[in-house]
Structures are given as C-alpha cells and as structure tokens.
Amino acid sequence: MTFEGGCYCGAVRYLAEGEPVMKGQCHCRECQYISGGAPQMFIVMPIAAFRYTKGTPKAYKRADLEHPVTREFCAECGTHLVTRRPDMPIVIMKVGTLDDPRQFGAPKMAIFTCDKQSFHQIPDGVPTFERMPVH
Numbered sequence: 594m595t596f597e598g599g600c601y602c603g604a605v606r607y608l609a610e611g612e613p614v615m616k617g618q619c620h621c622r623e624c625q626y627i628s629g630g631a632p633q634m635f636i637v638m639p640i641a642a643f644r645y646t647k648g649t650p651k652a653y654k655r656a657d658l659e660h661p662v663t664r665e666f667c668a669e670c671g672t673h674l675v676t677r678r679p680d681m682p683i684v685i686m687k688v689g690t691l692d693d694p695r696q697f698g699a700p701k702m703a704i705f706t707c708d709k710q711s712f713h714q715i716p717d718g719v720p721t722f723e724r725m726p727v728h
Contacts, residue, residue, distance in 0.1 A: 596636065598691040599647070600667035600674060606647035607674065607686075609638045614683060616697060620713055621705035627664070627673045632713050634688035634697060635676075643675070643684040650674055702726065 594613070599606035615637040624633035650665040663677045676685040688697045703715045707723040715721060 594696065596638070596686065596691055596696060597693075598674075598686070600650075600670050600672035600690065602667060602670035602672075604648045604669045605645065605650050605667045605672075605674060607643065607645050607690075609636075609643040609684070609686060611639060611642040613638055615702070616700055617702040617704055618700040618715070618719075619704050620707075620709040622708045623662075624705075625708070625710070630710070632703070632709070634700065636686045636688060636691075636697060637683050638686060640677075640682040640684055643686070 594611065596609040597607070613636045616635070618632045618634050620632045625631070627633065648667070651668040652663050652665050654661040654663045660679060662679070664673060665675045665677070666673045672690060673687055674690050675687065677683075678685070688694050691697065699716060700719055703709075703719055703721045704726065705724055706715070706721045709715075
C-alpha cells in the first residue's frame with residue numbers, strides 16, 4: 594500500500610509504502626490533548642517505509658518523562674503528523690493527515706482504554722487494552 598499525507602496548510606508532506614504493522618485507536622490522555630478530546634486513529638508503519646517529501650516538521654518530546662515519545666508536527670499550522678517511540682523502529686501516522694483517510698478502514702484494536710472518556714466510541718468487536726497490548 595501507498596499512504597500519502599500531510600498537514601493542514603500543505604507545508605509538510607509525507608509518503609509511506611508497504612503494509613501497516615497495526616491500525617488502531619488510542620485513548621491515552623496525551624492523544625486526547627492533541628486531538629482536542631477524541632481518541633487518535635493511527636496507522637503504524639516500519640520506520641524504513643516512511644519519509645517526508647516536503648518540508649521539515651518540528652519535533653517535541655516532554656523533558657519530564659522517563660521514556661518520552663517524539664511528536665512531529667507542522668510548525669506553521671500545528672497539525673500533528675506522526676509519533677515516534679524511542680524503543681521501537683516505527684512511525685505512528687495520524688489517520689486525519691492522510692490524503693485519503695478511507696485507507697484506514699477501521700481500527701483493529703483500541704489501546705489505553707484506562708483513559709477512555711465516556712463519550713469515546715469503540716466499534717463493536719474491536720479488542721480493547723487498558724494499556725499497550727503485550728505480545
């Protein structure tokens with residue numbers, strides 16, 4: 594599969610090619626802050642399958658956390674594009690930034706449901722995990 598996307602203003606663009614590692618929705622408080630209150634829909638891709646094709650995003654990670662993730666976003670419009678974990682060679686793409694969000698299909702799991710709000714919806718039959726699933 595080929596996934597293309599970018600930020601709201603068009604200053605930053607990306608391309609990802611290959612099969613997703615995972616598709617899901619995250620209910621953690623951090624994702625709620627960034628989304629404005631909703632869970633984040635995401636597609637996980639191998640790091641080697643992802644690249645920026647236009648512009649350079651700004652990166653942010655919290656200094657007060659032991660193992661912070663890096664969140665990459667457009668410095669112009671603020672669109673959160675991807676998250677990177679220091680412990681995994683993956684890129685977590687935000688579905689709303691895809692040119693064609695229909696490529697997402699549906700989540701295969703819901704994670705960090707320990708932080709789920711009463712107004713968040715999880716589709717019937719989707720496996721749920723209070724935190725990250727353990728393999």
